[in-house]
Amino acid sequence: MNSTLTGAVAVYLAQVRAELSDLPPGELEDVLDDVSGHLAEVAAESEAEPTAEALQDRLGTPRQYADELRTAAGYPPRAEQSSDQAGWPALRWGLIAATVGPFLVVIGGISPVFILLGLITLFGAAFFGVRALHGNDPRIVLETAQGQRLAASIRNLVDQIPPNLRHELVSIGQPVWWVARGVVGGGGFFALFGAGAVAVVGALAGAAVSVWIGRRTQQDRRWLWYVVPLNVVATVIVPAWLAFSFVGGSAYGLFGGYNDYRGSSGTDYAYASGLTMDGNRIENIYPFDEQGRQVKVRLYDQDGKPLKVEIQDCVGYWGTDPSSTRPSESNQFPQAMILPDSEGNTSADNCKDSDKAPFIPPAAPVSSPPTATTTPTPSAGTSTKPSTTPTTSPSASAPNSPRPSVTLTISPTR
Amino acid sequence: MDTSQLLKGVLDLAVLAVLRDGDGYGYDVLRRLRSAGLEDVADASVYGTLRRLFAAGALTSYVQPSEEGPHRKYYGLNKIGRDLLAESTKTWNHFADTMSVLLIEEAT
Numbered sequence: 100m101n102s103t104l105t106g107a108v109a110v111y112l113a114q115v116r117a118e119l120s121d122l123p124p125g126e127l128e129d130v131l132d133d134v135s136g137h138l139a140e141v142a143a144e145s146e147a148e149p150t151a152e153a154l155q156d157r158l159g160t161p162r163q164y165a166d167e168l169r170t171a172a173g174y175p176p177r178a179e180q181s182s183d184q185a186g187w188p189a190l191r192w193g194l195i196a197a198t199v200g201p202f203l204v205v206i207g208g209i210s211p212v213f214i215l216l217g218l219i220t221l222f223g224a225a226f227f228g229v230r231a232l233h234g235n236d237p238r239i240v241l242e243t244a245q246g247q248r249l250a251a252s253i254r255n256l257v258d259q260i261p262p263n264l265r266h267e268l269v270s271i272g273q274p275v276w277w278v279a280r281g282v283v284g285g286g287g288f289f290a291l292f293g294a295g296a297v298a299v300v301g302a303l304a305g306a307a308v309s310v311w312i313g314r315r316t317q318q319d320r321r322w323l324w325y326v327v328p329l330n331v332v333a334t335v336i337v338p339a340w341l342a343f344s345f346v347g348g349s350a351y352g353l354f355g356g357y358n359d360y361r362g363s364s365g366t367d368y369a370y371a372s373g374l375t376m377d378g379n380r381i382e383n384i385y386p387f388d389e390q391g392r393q394v395k396v397r398l399y400d401q402d403g404k405p406l407k408v409e410i411q412d413c414v415g416y417w418g419t420d421p422s423s424t425r426p427s428e429s430n431q432f433p434q435a436m437i438l439p440d441s442e443g444n445t446s447a448d449n450c451k452d453s454d455k456a457p458f459i460p461p462a463a464p465v466s467s468p469p470t471a472t473t474t475p476t477p478s479a480g481t482s483t484k485p486s487t488t489p490t491t492s493p494s495a496s497a498p499n500s501p502r503p504s505v506t507l508t509i510s511p512t513r
Numbered sequence: 514m515d516t517s518q519l520l521k522g523v524l525d526l527a528v529l530a531v532l533r534d535g536d537g538y539g540y541d542v543l544r545r546l547r548s549a550g551l552e553d554v555a556d557a558s559v560y561g562t563l564r565r566l567f568a569a570g571a572l573t574s575y576v577q578p579s580e581e582g583p584h585r586k587y588y589g590l591n592k593i594g595r596d597l598l599a600e601s602t603k604t605w606n607h608f609a610d611t612m613s614v615l616l617i618e619e620a621t
Contacts, residue, residue, distance in 0.1 A: 126564075132586055133539050133560045140540040141556075157556075164557045171524065171561025172568075 118165030193227030281309025384432040385456040405430035413450035536589035
């Protein structure tokens, strides 16, 4: 009988049920059978589905209706005081726990500790819920001022939907939701611990349990205390899970993902390997001595590791002999670079390369005994002291300079 | 005088009386009471009375499908119910006679 009631009528019935929730279960179901029949008759009298206001005009508030019923049927008066005083603090904490718990589970991606905390909180919510209920209906929540305001606004929203569509939505959407929630819940839970096959079985079992709980809840609203927090979790996890599988992750990734990034070679940075300066790739180095003459050097870092770049001369670029044992990198600078022809092209059969700097180096600052050939201007130019200077080829050393310093000029990035 | 106050005391009797004419579901009983002139009867109190009489063993109850919608729960008198009706009718008649005599004496 209950299933034929929709909208405001169903809400009214549920409110009457809440008022009578202290009755023994058998008597409660019997009398509500009558009440739902009554409401169905009242609803059938009007053309359109009655609104909550129309029902109250006709029958009084749900509380008045329940009180009349209670008096006429000779039921004992409602034991309101005791259950309320015991129930309210538990209810408040239960609601807080039911709100915080799912949140903790969701941010559990940060650390499994949060998942554990969240689950404990949810169990706490269920415990407080049972305490608060103690014979009450979950609608006790709606009897608070905020609850009533929220319920009214939701009811207005629902009233916007045409009644027949509303009925379709509930009758089709509800089972779909039950199955979806069960599949994700059961599957996700087992996916945490086991392989794919276990997760599939878990998903099927979850769907079955979820449908069973859904049907139980329809009959006994006290199950809502367990179902509502679980639904909150599911409404967050279902979309998150779907989104996650769309971007190609897996359920495992949610909880183990953070380890994957640790120690990876950082492929996001294109120039993480090779020689760089300020994030720009160094393709070649043109060393000059103090007198501004280009010199040949081999470069090493502080650990004696050669500072190598890829060889970009004609042989290296066109790769005429792949079986060659010639290394693809070298720490000998300057390296020969391919010279484009007059039209800016390079070709395999007519390739020219040169190790001559494609720029004129700025004059070195005065840092050594002046010679006749240099007219130094103390401005730009980097000068490194010999402590960082690698071995230079003897021919490049100036004979009159006992400690030759080498000017490292970095070729501009193209 | 508010008849709803009076009704409270005699609703049992009224419900038993309309069921004497034939079994009826809740809304049917309500309609019969209304058409008999008891306009002020409250919907919920009729359903409550039916439950109480049923709990007291005065009524039988059975569900019957209806052609226009949900199943309906019918209530009918059994032996206890008929006895209760007869006894209550006697009590009422005696009470009503007493009241009538009292009111006539007061009026004169």
